Amino acid sequence: MLIALRSKAATWVVKILFVFLILTFGVWGVGDMLRQRVQAPDMAEVGDVKITGQELRTEFDRQMRQYRQVFGENFDNEQAKKLGLLDRTLANIVARNLFDIYAQKLGLTASEAQIREQIKKDRLFQNSVGEFDLGRFAAFLQQIQSSEAAYVEQVRHEMMRQSVADAVAVGAVAPKALVERLYRYRNETRVAETFLVTDNAMPEPADPTDDDLKAFHDAHQELFQAPEYRSLLLVHMTPDQFAAGLTVPDDKLQAAYQERSKEFDQPERREVEQMVFSDEAKAKEAVDKLAAGADFAQVAQDMTGAAPVPLGKIEKSGFVTDLQPLTDAAFATDAGQTAGPIQTPLGWHVIHVLSIEPEQKSTFEEARPQLQQELVKELAINKMIDTANQLDDAMAGGASLDDAAKELGLPVAKIDQVDAQGLGPDGKAIPEVAGNQLVQGLAFSTEVGTTSSLTEDPNGGYVIVRVDGSTPPATRPLKQVHAQVAAAWKSAERDKAAAARAGELAGKLGLGGDIQAIAAEVQATVATSKPVTRSGTDADAHVTQELAGKLFTLQPGQTATVAVDGGQVVARLKTVNDANPTTDSAGVDALQKQLDGAYQGDVAEEFGEALRREIGVTIHQSAVDAMF
Numbered sequence: 001m002l003i004a005l006r007s008k009a010a011t012w013v014v015k016i017l018f019v020f021l022i023l024t025f026g027v028w029g030v031g032d033m034l035r036q037r038v039q040a041p042d043m044a045e046v047g048d049v050k051i052t053g054q055e056l057r058t059e060f061d062r063q064m065r066q067y068r069q070v071f072g073e074n075f076d077n078e079q080a081k082k083l084g085l086l087d088r089t090l091a092n093i094v095a096r097n098l099f100d101i102y103a104q105k106l107g108l109t110a111s112e113a114q115i116r117e118q119i120k121k122d123r124l125f126q127n128s129v130g131e132f133d134l135g136r137f138a139a140f141l142q143q144i145q146s147s148e149a150a151y152v153e154q155v156r157h158e159m160m161r162q163s164v165a166d167a168v169a170v171g172a173v174a175p176k177a178l179v180e181r182l183y184r185y186r187n188e189t190r191v192a193e194t195f196l197v198t199d200n201a202m203p204e205p206a207d208p209t210d211d212d213l214k215a216f217h218d219a220h221q222e223l224f225q226a227p228e229y230r231s232l233l234l235v236h237m238t239p240d241q242f243a244a245g246l247t248v249p250d251d252k253l254q255a256a257y258q259e260r261s262k263e264f265d266q267p268e269r270r271e272v273e274q275m276v277f278s279d280e281a282k283a284k285e286a287v288d289k290l291a292a293g294a295d296f297a298q299v300a301q302d303m304t305g306a307a308p309v310p311l312g313k314i315e316k317s318g319f320v321t322d323l324q325p326l327t328d329a330a331f332a333t334d335a336g337q338t339a340g341p342i343q344t345p346l347g348w349h350v351i352h353v354l355s356i357e358p359e360q361k362s363t364f365e366e367a368r369p370q371l372q373q374e375l376v377k378e379l380a381i382n383k384m385i386d387t388a389n390q391l392d393d394a395m396a397g398g399a400s401l402d403d404a405a406k407e408l409g410l411p412v413a414k415i416d417q418v419d420a421q422g423l424g425p426d427g428k429a430i431p432e433v434a435g436n437q438l439v440q441g442l443a444f445s446t447e448v449g450t451t452s453s454l455t456e457d458p459n460g461g462y463v464i465v466r467v468d469g470s471t472p473p474a475t476r477p478l479k480q481v482h483a484q485v486a487a488a489w490k491s492a493e494r495d496k497a498a499a500a501r502a503g504e505l506a507g508k509l510g511l512g513g514d515i516q517a518i519a520a521e522v523q524a525t526v527a528t529s530k531p532v533t534r535s536g537t538d539a540d541a542h543v544t545q546e547l548a549g550k551l552f553t554l555q556p557g558q559t560a561t562v563a564v565d566g567g568q569v570v571a572r573l574k575t576v577n578d579a580n581p582t583t584d585s586a587g588v589d590a591l592q593k594q595l596d597g598a599y600q601g602d603v604a605e606e607f608g609e610a611l612r613r614e615i616g617v618t619i620h621q622s623a624v625d626a627m628f
Helices: 002-008 012-027 030-035 053-071 077-082 085-106 112-120 134-143 148-169 176-187 210-219 239-243 250-264 280-291 296-304 321-330 364-396 401-408 437-445 482-510 515-520 545-551 585-615 621-627
Strands: 044-046 049-051 189-198 229-237 269-277 309-315 338-344 347-357 413-418 462-471 559-564 567-577 617-619
Touching: 044 085, 049 085, 053 077, 053 085, 053 621, 077 085, 085 148, 085 585, 085 617, 112 148, 134 309, 148 585, 176 585, 189 482, 189 515, 189 545, 210 482, 229 364, 229 401, 229 437, 239 364, 250 364, 269 280, 269 296, 269 321, 280 296, 280 338, 280 347, 309 321, 321 338, 321 347, 364 401, 364 462, 401 462, 437 462, 482 515, 482 559, 482 567, 545 559, 545 567
Parallel strands: none
Antiparallel strands: 044 049, 044 617, 189 567, 229 413, 229 462, 269 309, 269 347, 338 347, 559 567
């Protein structure tokens, strides 16, 4: 029943029922019931400020959404805690409160004008030409589900914290001698002459003996490992499986269209541009010039130093509440006309309505295909949910997965062997498992001999897995991988021969031999590298980071060898290019800023620790552990 209720709650009918339920709870005094609940414990105290569980949960969930974009939807709280995400989240909240308390103690504040300018120069809200875009700002507020006033208050606190941090860090600069010394170290470059001794240039090794293969197989078992394989019984329900043959009669389509017709209508839209001023007098001056016949774009250029800011095509419901006066003015102004000044927390606006697209009403025939598709899908989902509940009930009553699925006519996939990546022993993908993280996760998190719970698939549908058996990871026997072992042995022998040959040629080269003649002995081509730093590379000259590191231990004329894929690089250091900080003021300045930032970060961290001791911080670890 819970599955069915959760799905049906997404329909408009049940949403209306929920509204009535909420109103009913309000009448019967649910507020009194909530007020009598036991107060949840706080997570921490910073001075007199309490950090609530809700505050920590909200911030932690925001961080989790970002991490799941990287690690996938299966990234859970336990993994996050092991990575230290929960501790860092709480530490960040504590640090913000420490700086807020100290800023308040100093009497710091930020004016409305300062906050407005801070928001305007945020690149997140700027268009392609670097101008503040009100439409982007409004969309951002909607995305984070915040009002403009709340966001302004957030920026105010951030500015005050930054003021404290800037004051603490001022004067924390790296010594000039350190900057110059590090500049020389980082920017010194070296040039090498190189050639590649390839494995393929080595003679074909003799066929290995059985003893050779056994010894190689025993010494390199990690190369011939078979992963754990599991045998599964899998039922995967999707809405498409239940949609076949379903149709919605015209009378229901007509009724749905009558109820939802506005969804298919195109509301009136207006294309608007604006200019924004920090004070009303300037805005009125612009309005007076427009009333006298001046061009809107020219007035904007003359008075703001930039072209008008386009707001794009806006709809009446397209802005958050705080900016409603701007929307109202736009929809009360004819095409080609201007309006203003209009005040919002961002300043005084003067707008120009460029064009009006009137509302367009849809017809039933235009909406029919979409309605048919949506209603059929809704029927299929409901049918799938009913079947899922029946499957759940049957198994709760003692039926096996395969018997219950057969009784309900559900397709069952029997998989003999599959690994955690969804591959079979032959390396080919098992279609029912490969590419589906949920199925893979259930297959390898469910204990052998048990059945997983019926789990909702994020892509739509339900999955249930029974793990019938497991073959643990093991080294494949030599007989099974004989050909692979023989090929790997020969490759290793060629690599040994190439390494020995490279060492021999490097010795000749180090004694002053002619590099062209020496390289010709192995049919190699000589390359001269570009100047490389200690961590630099040059693929054209086979210079890897490992080789670059070795070059910085050599004197001109000395040699080194490094293994690379397919062979060995022989290198002779040709020149050393010292770095001179007096000839690169821009580079030195950049490094100075980088080191200054590191110094200032250290100072800010120490200051934060001092604030902790002065203000006092208490972490209720048991409460944190209980909540997470």
